[in-house]
Amino acid sequence: MFASVALVLWVGLRLAFSGLDAWPGAVIGGIVYAGWMSWWIVRRRRADAGSVGVDSAAVPALDRRIMKGDIPDDPAERQAMARLARRRREKLTRARGWAFPLLAVMVFGGSAFWFAVGEYVRGGVMAAFGVLFLGWLVWMNRRALRRIDRVESRLRTATP
Numbered sequence: 001m002f003a004s005v006a007l008v009l010w011v012g013l014r015l016a017f018s019g020l021d022a023w024p025g026a027v028i029g030g031i032v033y034a035g036w037m038s039w040w041i042v043r044r045r046r047a048d049a050g051s052v053g054v055d056s057a058a059v060p061a062l063d064r065r066i067m068k069g070d071i072p073d074d075p076a077e078r079q080a081m082a083r084l085a086r087r088r089r090e091k092l093t094r095a096r097g098w099a100f101p102l103l104a105v106m107v108f109g110g111s112a113f114w115f116a117v118g119e120y121v122r123g124g125v126m127a128a129f130g131v132l133f134l135g136w137l138v139w140m141n142r143r144a145l146r147r148i149d150r151v152e153s154r155l156r157t158a159t160p
Contacts, residue, residue, distance in 0.1 A: 002041055007034040052083045059084070066151050071158050082155045085148050092144055104134055 007030040014026035042056075049056035062084050065072065072078050107130030114123030 003034040003038040006037045007031065010034070048084065048087060051087055052080050054080045063088075067147055069147065069150055069154060071151070071154050078155055078158060082152065085151050085155070089145065089148050089152075092141055092148075096141060100134065100137065103137070104130070107134065 010030035010033045011023075011026045014022060014029060018026065045056045045059045048059045052059070052062070054062070058080070062077075062081050064070075065081060066085055066088065072081060108127065111123045111127040111130060114120075114126060
């Protein structure tokens with residue numbers, strides 16, 4: 001699913017910025033990017049499964065249950081869910097200290113570059129996109145942490 005979305009977005013954006021004549025490079029780049037995304041997702045799923053102690057096929061189901069706040073009846077599955085929620089929290093909070101500032105420097109540095117070379121429209125569009133994108137990322141991070149808080153609280157009070 002993520003790979004197909006990455007492929008469509010990559011090709012669409014490349015064609016939008018480079019024109020329809022650039023379709024071969026856009027398609028090849030999209031296929032490479034989609035392949036990399038697939039590899040990265042499978043690698044992450046296997047690492048999560050190993051640290052949580054479940055099969056890698058069970059990780060997406062546990063993630064969906066965390067998002068919905070659905071607590072399993074099985075005590076072993078509840079423990080696995082608690083370990084996965086703890087792992088998700090660690091990942092979300094660990095990268096927050098360097099990833100958001102780095103993204104801000106990249107986006108606003110690029111915007112400053114476009115302003116410096118006299119491309120005010122591109123600089124303005126990039127700055128507006130940066131504000132919207134970083135705001136969305138912060139909102140998504142906080143929403144995910146609230147969901148994890150809610151699930152961890154429900155897991156603590158769930159009867160075994």
